[in-house]
Amino acid sequence: MIVTYPHMGYMWICVKAMLEYLGVEVALPPPTTKKTLLLGVKHGPEFACMPLKLNLGNFMEAAELGADTMVMAGGCGPCRFGYYAQVEHAILQDLGYRYDLVVLEPPEKHIGELLGKIRQITGNRSWRQVIKGINFGYKKAWAVDDLERMAHYTRPRELFHGATDRAFKTALAEIVAVRQPEELPAARERAMAIMQNVEIDEHRQVVRVGIVGEIYTLLEPFANMDIEKKLGEMGVEVDRSIFLSEWINDHLFMGFGRNVRSSKEALKKAVAYLGHFVGGHGLETVGNTILYAEKGYDGVLQVLPFTCMPEIVAQSILPRVSQDLGIPVMTLIVDEQSGEAGLITRLEAFVDLLARKKRFREGLA
Amino acid sequence: MYGYLGIDVGSVSTNLVMMGEDGAVKHSIYLRTRGKPIEAVQAGLKMMKSALPSKIQVAGVGTTGSGRHLAGVITGADIIKNEITTHAIAASNVVPGVQTILEIGGQDSKIIILRNGVVADFAMNTVCAAGTGSFLDQQAFRLNIGIEEFGPLALQARVPVRIAGRCAVFAESDMIHKQQMGYNVEDILAGLCEALVRNYLNNVGKGKEILGPVVFQGGVAANAGMKRAFEKALETEVIIPPYFNVMGALGAALLAREATSRKKTDFYGFEVAEKDFKAGGFACDGCPNICEVVEITESDRVIARWGDRCGRWSDVLEQKEKIS
Ligand code: SF4
Numbered sequence: 274m275i276v277t278y279p280h281m282g283y284m285w286i287c288v289k290a291m292l293e294y295l296g297v298e299v300a301l302p303p304p305t306t307k308k309t310l311l312l313g314v315k316h317g318p319e320f321a322c323m324p325l326k327l328n329l330g331n332f333m334e335a336a337e338l339g340a341d342t343m344v345m346a347g348g349c350g351p352c353r354f355g356y357y358a359q360v361e362h363a364i365l366q367d368l369g370y371r372y373d374l375v376v377l378e379p380p381e382k383h384i385g386e387l388l389g390k391i392r393q394i395t396g397n398r399s400w401r402q403v404i405k406g407i408n409f410g411y412k413k414a415w416a417v418d419d420l421e422r423m424a425h426y427t428r429p430r431e432l433f434h435g436a437t438d439r440a441f442k443t444a445l446a447e448i449v450a451v452r453q454p455e456e457l458p459a460a461r462e463r464a465m466a467i468m469q470n471v472e473i474d475e476h477r478q479v480v481r482v483g484i485v486g487e488i489y490t491l492l493e494p495f496a497n498m499d500i501e502k503k504l505g506e507m508g509v510e511v512d513r514s515i516f517l518s519e520w521i522n523d524h525l526f527m528g529f530g531r532n533v534r535s536s537k538e539a540l541k542k543a544v545a546y547l548g549h550f551v552g553g554h555g556l557e558t559v560g561n562t563i564l565y566a567e568k569g570y571d572g573v574l575q576v577l578p579f580t581c582m583p584e585i586v587a588q589s590i591l592p593r594v595s596q597d598l599g600i601p602v603m604t605l606i607v608d609e610q611s612g613e614a615g616l617i618t619r620l621e622a623f624v625d626l627l628a629r630k631k632r633f634r635e636g637l638a
Numbered sequence: 639m640y641g642y643l644g645i646d647v648g649s650v651s652t653n654l655v656m657m658g659e660d661g662a663v664k665h666s667i668y669l670r671t672r673g674k675p676i677e678a679v680q681a682g683l684k685m686m687k688s689a690l691p692s693k694i695q696v697a698g699v700g701t702t703g704s705g706r707h708l709a710g711v712i713t714g715a716d717i718i719k720n721e722i723t724t725h726a727i728a729a730s731n732v733v734p735g736v737q738t739i740l741e742i743g744g745q746d747s748k749i750i751i752l753r754n755g756v757v758a759d760f761a762m763n764t765v766c767a768a769g770t771g772s773f774l775d776q777q778a779f780r781l782n783i784g785i786e787e788f789g790p791l792a793l794q795a796r797v798p799v800r801i802a803g804r805c806a807v808f809a810e811s812d813m814i815h816k817q818q819m820g821y822n823v824e825d826i827l828a829g830l831c832e833a834l835v836r837n838y839l840n841n842v843g844k845g846k847e848i849l850g851p852v853v854f855q856g857g858v859a860a861n862a863g864m865k866r867a868f869e870k871a872l873e874t875e876v877i878i879p880p881y882f883n884v885m886g887a888l889g890a891a892l893l894a895r896e897a898t899s900r901k902k903t904d905f906y907g908f909e910v911a912e913k914d915f916k917a918g919g920f921a922c923d924g925c926p927n928i929c930e931v932v933e934i935t936e937s938d939r940v941i942a943r944w945g946d947r948c949g950r951w952s953d954v955l956e957q958k959e960k961i962s
C-alpha cells in the first residue's frame with residue numbers, strides 16, 4: 274500500500290510526518306503546478322470548484338509515482354466539499370486509475386472516531402503509537418505555522434528583496450527533515466533562528482491586512498497566486514485567518530489545545546450578521562472580518578474560488594460589516610482563468626487605498 | 639523650466655503628459671499601442687521632445703497602466719503606479735472634493751469612490767465588452783457612423799430608444815431590430831448611450847454609493863451623448879475634465895512630482911527613444927508551471943525580467959522592485 278493525499282499549502286509536511294512515523298509508505302504528489310491544474314480542468318466537471326480540480330490533478334500525478342490508496346478529508350454541512358472524496362474517486366476510476374479510497378471525517382464528538390479511520394491505513398499499530406503519530410504531525414504543523422507567521426512579519430520589513438523567502442525555504446527544510454518526535458524541538462529552534470536572522474527594518478511603516486475566505490484558497494499559494502508573498506513585497510504585513518494547526522485543533526481535537534486561537538470566537542462574532550451555518554468557512558469569514566476590524570487592522574481581503582457558495586453568502590454580507598465598522602474589504606475570486614496582471618493591479622490599488630487612508634488618519638491624529 | 643512626465647501604457651492606447659511645476663498640462667500625446675508598447679513609448683517620447691521648448695528639463699517621470707513596469711524599466715521612472723491610484727489622483731487634482739470617478743476606456747472601465755480626498759472603494763471591469771467603449775465603437779460601425787459624429791448626433795435625439803443592452807451580442811441584434819422598425823438614427827444612438835450607462839452602473843457600479851461631484855473620464859467621455867446619458871441616469875451634473883483621455887498619465891506625472899520632491903529623478907533622458915530595446919520571452923522548463931518569462935533587453939543586455947512564478951529568473955537580476 275502506497276498512500277497519497279492532495280496538497281493544501283504545507284499540509285503535506287504534517288500528514289507525511291504522521292504517516293511515515295506509523296510506518297506507512299507515502300507517495301507525495303509533485304508540487305501543484307499549472308500542469309496539475311490543466312489535468313484537473315480537463316477531467317473534472319466544469320462547474321466544480323477549483324479545489325476539486327486541483328485535488329484531481331494531484332491524484333493523477335501521484336498515481337504516476339505509484340500511489341494506490343488515496344486519503345481524503347470528508348466534509349461537513351451543505352457545501353459540496355462533503356462529496357469531494359467520492360466524486361474524485363469516481364472520476365479517477367472512470368479514467369482507469371485503481372485507487373482505494375479512505376475518507377477521514379472530522380469527528381462529531383470525540384477524536385476516537387478519527388483514530389479508528391487512521392487505523393484502517395496503519396494496520397495493527399497500538400493506539401498509543403497512533404496517538405503519538407497524530408501528535409507528531411500536529412506539532413510539525415504548529416512549527417510550520419510559526420515559521421509562516423514569522424515570514425508574514427519580516428517580508429514587508431526585509432532589507433534585502435527575497436531574503437524572507439530564502440530563509441523560509443531553509444527553515445522549512447529543517448522541519449521537514451525531522452523523522453522522530455524527540456528531534457522536533459531542536460529542529461524547531463534552528464528553524465526559528467534562521468527566520469530571526471532575516472535582516473529587517475523594524476521601524477518601517479507597514480499596512481496590516483487580514484486575509485479571510487475559503488480554507489483551500491487561503492492555504493494553497495498556487496490557488497491564491499502567492500497572495501501573501503505579493504502583499505508582503507508591497508509592504509503589507511498579513512495575517513491569515515486560518516492556520517492548519519488551528520484548524521486541526523478546532524476540528525480534530527475539538528478545541529482542547531492550549532493557547533491556540535480558535536474559530537469559536539469568530540463564530541460568536543458572526544451571529545450579529547449571519548444567524549445560521551452556511552457551510553465551508555462562510556461564518557468564519559464574516560466573524561473574522563469583524564475581529565480584524567476590532568483589532569485595528571487596516572483592511573481585510575476575502576479570497577474564494579469561483580462558484581464557492583459559502584463564501585458568496587459571506588461576500589454579500591461583508592459590505593455591511595465594512596460600512597458598520599469602517600474597515601475596507603476587498604473580495605478576490607480566483608479561478609483557472611484569473612489573470613495575474615489584473616490581480617496585481619487590484620492588490621496594489623487596495624494597498625494604496627489603505628496606505629493613504631492610514632496616512633490621512635495619522636495626519637489628523 | 640522644469641516638467642514632470644507621465645506615461646500611461648494601456649493595451650489600446652499609450653498616453654504621455656508633460657506637466658509643469660504648477661500642475662498644468664503643457665503638452666499631451668495620445669497614441670495607439672498596437673501591441674507594441676515599447677515602440678509606442680519611444681514614439682511618444684520623440685513627439686514630446688520635439689513639441690516642447692528645448693530648455694525644459696524633466697524633473698520626474700511616473701508610469702501607469704497595464705504596461706507600467708515595462709515603461710518604468712525603459713525610461714527610469716521615479717514611480718510606477720497602478721491605474722486606479724493615478725486616475726484618482728488626477729481627478730481630485732482637477733476637481734477638488736470629487737467623490738465619484740466614472741472611467742470608461744476602449745477596453746476596460748472602472749469606478750472609483752473617494753471620500754475626504756482618499757480612495758474609499760473601487761471596481762474594475764476588464765472582461766465584459768458591454769460595459770466599455772468598444773461597445774459603442776462596434777455599434778457605430780454597424781450603423782456606419784463615425785465615432786466623432788456619434789456624440790453630436792446622439793444629442794439631437796428626442797426620444798431615446800430603449801435598447802436591451804445586458805450583453806453586447808444581444809444589444810446588437812436588438813439595435814438592428816429597432817433600426818428596421820424605422821426608429822431614427824439619433825434616437826438609436828442616444829439609446830445606445832443609455833444602454834452602456836445602464837450596463838456600467840449595473841456591473842462596475844453595482845452597490846456603490848455615487849455622490850457628487852461626479853467626474854467622467856477616459857476616452858469615451860469625448861462622446862457628449864454619454865455625458866448626457868449619465869446625467870439623466872444619476873440625476874446630477876457630470877463633470878468632464880479638460881484632459882479627460884490622459885488622466886492616468888496626468889496622475890502619474892503628479893505622483894512623479896511628489897516622488898522627486900526630495901530626490902533627483904532617475905529619468906534616463908529622451909535618448910531612450912533612440913535606444914535599441916527588445917521585448918522577448920521564453921517558456922521556462924524548470925518545472926511543470928512552464929512560466930512565460932518576459933525579458934526586456936537593451937542592446938542585447940537583459941535589463942528586466944518578469945512572469946516567473948518562483949523568482950528563478952527575476953531574482954538574479956537583483957533589480958530593485960518598485961511595485962505599488
Ligand atoms: S467551501 Fe467553497 S470551494 Fe470549498 S467545497 Fe465548498 S463550495 Fe467548494
Ligand code: SF4
Pocket residue numbers: 922923924925926927928929946947948949950951
Ligand atoms: S520560472 Fe520557476 S516556477 Fe516558472 S517554470 Fe521556471 S522553475 Fe517553474
